[in-house]
Structures are given as structure tokens and as C-alpha cells.
Amino acid sequence: MRAEFEALYQRYSREVWALAYARWMNADTALDIAQEAFLRLWKQWEAGEKILNPRAWLIRVARNLAEDHAKSAFRRNGTHPPQTMNGVQAHDPLPLERLEREETFAQLRHILDQMPKGDREILTFRYALDYDTDEIARLLSINPTAVHMRLSRARQRLAERLKAQGVVQPP
Amino acid sequence: MRIVEPPSLDSPWRGRHGDDVDWLLSDFFRAELPKPWPAAPVPDEQPRSLPLSPRKPARRWSASRSRFALAASVALLLIGGWFLSGKFADVSELGGSFTRPIADTDQGHPRKNIKEDGIRTRERIILDKNGQTGFQVELDLP
Numbered sequence: 001m002r003a004e005f006e007a008l009y010q011r012y013s014r015e016v017w018a019l020a021y022a023r024w025m026n027a028d029t030a031l032d033i034a035q036e037a038f039l040r041l042w043k044q045w046e047a048g049e050k051i052l053n054p055r056a057w058l059i060r061v062a063r064n065l066a067e068d069h070a071k072s073a074f075r076r077n078g079t080h081p082p083q084t085m086n087g088v089q090a091h092d093p094l095p096l097e098r099l100e101r102e103e104t105f106a107q108l109r110h111i112l113d114q115m116p117k118g119d120r121e122i123l124t125f126r127y128a129l130d131y132d133t134d135e136i137a138r139l140l141s142i143n144p145t146a147v148h149m150r151l152s153r154a155r156q157r158l159a160e161r162l163k164a165q166g167v168v169q170p171p
Numbered sequence: 172m173r174i175v176e177p178p179s180l181d182s183p184w185r186g187r188h189g190d191d192v193d194w195l196l197s198d199f200f201r202a203e204l205p206k207p208w209p210a211a212p213v214p215d216e217q218p219r220s221l222p223l224s225p226r227k228p229a230r231r232w233s234a235s236r237s238r239f240a241l242a243a244s245v246a247l248l249l250i251g252g253w254f255l256s257g258k259f260a261d262v263s264e265l266g267g268s269f270t271r272p273i274a275d276t277d278q279g280h281p282r283k284n285i286k287e288d289g290i291r292t293r294e295r296i297i298l299d300k301n302g303q304t305g306f307q308v309e310l311d312l313p
Binding site for chain 1: 192196197202203204205208209211212213214
């Protein structure tokens, strides 16, 4: 059972992470949610529950956990979650190049944060996991054409915003 | 003389064309992926102590026990019913045979159809030598 579980983890944990990441734009929070989702799967197996489609089950649980996390984080902190800090984690001076990269990423994170959650999901699967349109469509149970449209629209919007901020130049 | 150029203030993506949004996004999202990827969150207390298969026989045993208890209850109910019906038959025989239930004679007044037939009944409770009580019905036929 353990081997089967670990195989599932190797296969789907990044997808679960990507979903939670798209919701929160925070890698650590997403990892916590992904681990919790898999822990719940393990407990279900331990209890003798038969789960016919573990991938769909994990995605559903991860979505619910991400939403629950939104409520609990708000209750606990009474403010915005940590991703509003733009991912700045270290106080020590960074090498200039790294600092610049962090700054660009902060701008990008800010833009992504303002995009619809569905678009962020598609972008995360596309660019973090290198999934193609069909794979994303299967995973999110939507039409490949819709994925393609949303992906190009999101890229277009991103390009415009990044151009406006001088991160990339128009052709 | 070696000239060392100062580090460029331009980002790696500055000056690139719009298509390089792809490159920037890939770089960003991949940097966000945790490295190294953590191991599966399997608790240390492995299913060595809680295997799935030994639980199922326990459930089967539990189910068969409850079925047995249900069957025993039904059997007891049937035997009890049969036993009690036998007892009531004995009581009816105490005062001889009668063809009409007690309820037919309301407070000692025979029902109308009996009067029309000319049959009179008298019921009384009797006490025999052994101290047992009985119910006696006497019929006066026309």
C-alpha cells in the first residue's frame, strides 16, 4: 500500500501543489496544502475506503483545503495572507542580480495575483509543470479550446502589464 | 588594463521581445517549485499495526454475529407466541367448551341475535379444589 501511495505522490503531488499555488501564489502554503491532501488520502486508505479516481479526489480535496485555508488565514491574521509580501523572505542584502530578479518576480507575482484564479491555474500548469493544452484540459475538466483561449488571453494581458512596467519590451 | 564593467541594472528580461513572456513565466514558476521536492507524507506508524485486510474479517464476524442475534430473536418471538396461544386455549377449556368469545356477552347481557335464537348463556368465575380459577359458561338451548 505504501509503495502505491508513494507512486501516486510522485505522479500527482506537483499537480496538487500547482492548484494550491494558483490559489495562494505562495509556494510554502501550496506545499502544506498538497501534503495535507495526500495525508488525507492515506487516512482514507487506512480506513479501508475505496477511492476510484485518486487524481480527481486529490484535486477536489486540495481545492477545498485551499478555500478553507483562505478562511482560516483571514480569521487568524485578520489581514491579507503572506503572499502580499511579494515573496520577500530574506532581510540580508542580496547580490544585485538576484535582487533584480526578485524585484521582477515580485512585479510578476503582483500581476498574477490580480488575474482570475482559473487563468492562474492554467498558467501554473503550463509553466511550472510544462503541461500542454490537452493535459491541462483533462486535468481541469474543461475544453482544450477554452484552455488555449484562456492561456493566450492571460499571456497577452501579462505581456501588456510587463511592458507597461518595463520588464519586457514590445516587439 | 582590464576593464571590469559594472553589473547591468537591466533585468535579464528587459530588452526582450513580447514572446519572452514565456521565458519569464517559465523561470518564475520553476523557481517557485519547491526544491528538493519533499517525500510523501506517510505517517511513521505504518499499516503494520493497522493493515486493511485483517479488518475485513472482523467486520464479517461482527455481521454474522448480528445476523445470528436477529435470527434468535425472531425464533424466541415465534416460540413465545406459540406458547402463549396454547395457554389461552387451556383457559377456554376450564369451564367446558363454548362457542362464543367473552366479549360477546357485555356485562352479563346476551347479544340480541342470541335472544332471537332462544339461546341463553350464563358465565361465572369458579374456584376449584386446588385453588385455581376458571371461567364457566352454561348454555340453555331452546
